[in-house]
Amino acid sequence: MREVPLSLNSQEFLSSVLKEGLRPDARGGYDYRDIKISFGPQWGHAEVLLGRTRVLARVSTTVAQPAPSRPNEGSLFFNVHLSPLSSSKFSGARSDFSTVVTRLLERTIKETRVIDTECLCIVAGEKVLNLRVDITLLDFAGNVIDASCIAAMTALSHFRRPDFIVNGEEITLFSDKDRDPIPLSILHVPITCTIGFSGEKILVDPNDEEESVMDGYVSIATNTHHEICYIYLGGGVTLTPALVSKCCEISSLKTQEISAQITKSLDEDSALRRKAGTDRPSAISSLTLQEKLDRLYVEDRTNKRENLQAEDGIESATFGSITIRYIDEMDTMDEDGVVALSESAAEPAQTIPDTSQEEESFPGF
Amino acid sequence: MADDFKIAQPKQYQRLFLKDEIRPDGRALTGCREVKIHVNAVSSALGSAMVCYGNTRVIAGIKGRFAEPTINNPNSGYLIPNMILPMTCNTKYRPGYPDDAGVAMSNKLNTLITDITDLMELCVVPGKVVWSLNLDVVCINDDGNVLDAAVLALSAALNNTWLPATRVMEETGRVLVDPEGERSRLELKFIPIAVTLSVFDDKTLPDPSEDEENIQSGSVTCCIDDQSKIRAMWSSANLSDDVISAALVYVQKRASVLLSVLRKVSKTS
């Protein structure tokens, strides 16, 4: 099926609006769209809604022979499927973009040793558990990279592998019913933050329209320890070292925010499962679980909104029902080269439990 | 003239015949094409059969090899059916890679034969080596109703399958086929027979030819075993309950005829 490109008028409008520092969906330059994380009935089934971009992640295991080079480690495999459900520009077949996302996830999650793969070994050199993460893009509205990474990390944190025992030569793999499955050992949580560039302006979490007019983007994966895990520069844009370090600061901050949300949603899910009387997902109806999660999410969101609005000192203009907020001045820098972020972007750092430490390492905030 | 009419207006052509209670190839409305079964058609296979439904010709061959069992079922062997619809049997199939229709049909055969034999019987060394039987069904010529022919060929082949004796090398632990040992017959729990009815307008026509398949509004395939139990049913036609129960009566009658032929062939071989 043929892809429908953005009309010339829309393109012109968008670039002129972005030049003025406005974003079509009334976001600030550093704002992410709403992130909604929900879980399915099985372990390792997570769905992430980033704005309207919807990504499904499923984790599964198989028993296989290990690679001869690493006889006592299981492997982690990513499969990114850009389903034709999501947009007319994806045919469902492997494309350049799906390879980009797969590579990015591999570099970010597999090669930074997020999962302790030695825990997946059953009998060294003979049998290991292999992990497979299936990422399916269900709806496309820009920034597939971040949505996929959040979904993959959430699903891996949510997943529980089957328990096994080895008795001589006999291997017994227990079903979830016979023995409680075991969570994976996750060493750190890297999250990518994609930042688009349109002329002088930077756009955190670009949506589909912005993606079609922006010059290029950078995806930076950082973890909660303020470590940079991977940087990917896409779209053929060139950056100054100062801009790169500024983007790294933004990414680090957003990672704190997002990983806090992942932890929170995981806690909520486990609380719900416990409340349902059992940790075994098959015993609860997914409908009620889903609905409860939805409700929690809605309450949480409305609270947040109200708080935000109360403290919101940013100038905003309203046209009918559309609110346009001005992007904060992005080019102001201190003498030290540390970026001064506006309040609204720095504010969510409150959700991070360990703020004191952060202030030490980032005197700019 | 008649040929031109058939190409331009295939449905009208069919209707003109059906009005006179006859089908274009001269059969009565409930008539079936001649069925031929030839068992042990392939001498190198453990069991095989060739089946003809009129011009439709299908060959089934069973080949065994040793395989490793799964962790969860350490004593169960495998039955792996594979339906091959090459382009040479009908130009509607694409050359090269497996056709979707073939994969879908392999699945149907797979669901049909999952319980056909005790998979534990295929165990050679518990937890280590089991028989994996590849059931290859190749269509030589597709003139409609390939599924029925494939099921019949598969049933006839499985019913005449002999597993060779095996022995384990003491030093290496390797398993070998023992050509001098006594072969054992694969015991079947049931023998499935498939009967397909093609639905055109308000008529159900058994054993459709390719021309009839191209214009049908849907079809019903029912698999009945030798204990007259339903083993599988796939229907994609708009049918009322009365039509279904009438079809089931017909299917049972037809299946018992085919079964008696199959039994006769197996005895003489």
Added chain:
Amino acid sequence: MLGTLENSIRVRPISSELSILGNCDGSARVKQGNSSVMVGIWGPVEVKQSKEDPEKCVIETTVKGATGQGSPLDKMYEEAVRQTCEQVVITSAHPRTCIQVIVQVESEDGAILAVMKNALCLALMDAGLPMRSMFAGVSCAQQENEELMWDPTAEEEEESTAQYTFVYENSRNNVIYVHCTGESTVEQYMLALQKSRQVATEVFGFYRESFEKLLRKDVKFQMLLPPIIKGEILEEPE
């Protein structure tokens, strides 16, 4: 919902979300218990020249499982979805075009074929394609004690001796698709066929509710729909 069934018939809670995908022409997600399927429709759109049919539109189906690489079973589901579409969609209304049906299984816990068909029907309606009738899929499993169990979980399917999936249409109440495996007698089969029709009737009622919920958001339809008695429709099924 699903309250008027015979006592012996029990089904898992069913829920739907319509038009949840922003880019597709029609989409729906149906959850029955722990089984969840998303269906999206593109169409009628242009068709590859080699597949073009001058008399009707071509229906292309893709079925994707939730985990692992594509299993051969997906091809059978694709065939099943296409056959049902061809029975119901008035394909002659859009000659020389193509309707793409994409089925994404999100989680699988029994009765998956029926869930697929229900999601398919809602997605086709959401896409606004001309149809001869609606249809509803019903799965049931025959237990060892010859009792029938509707809308089985994967575990119940595993333990059963026969599994049936029927798809009924609602204009003449005929069955338009049957998938039956396992071992059953003719009598048992006919009983399952007739009893499952009751569940289908309930599913049609569920479709109606789902669409009322969707249309209520649209000002054009608000006048036409009966007013909500507080809490009646939004109540969560127990």
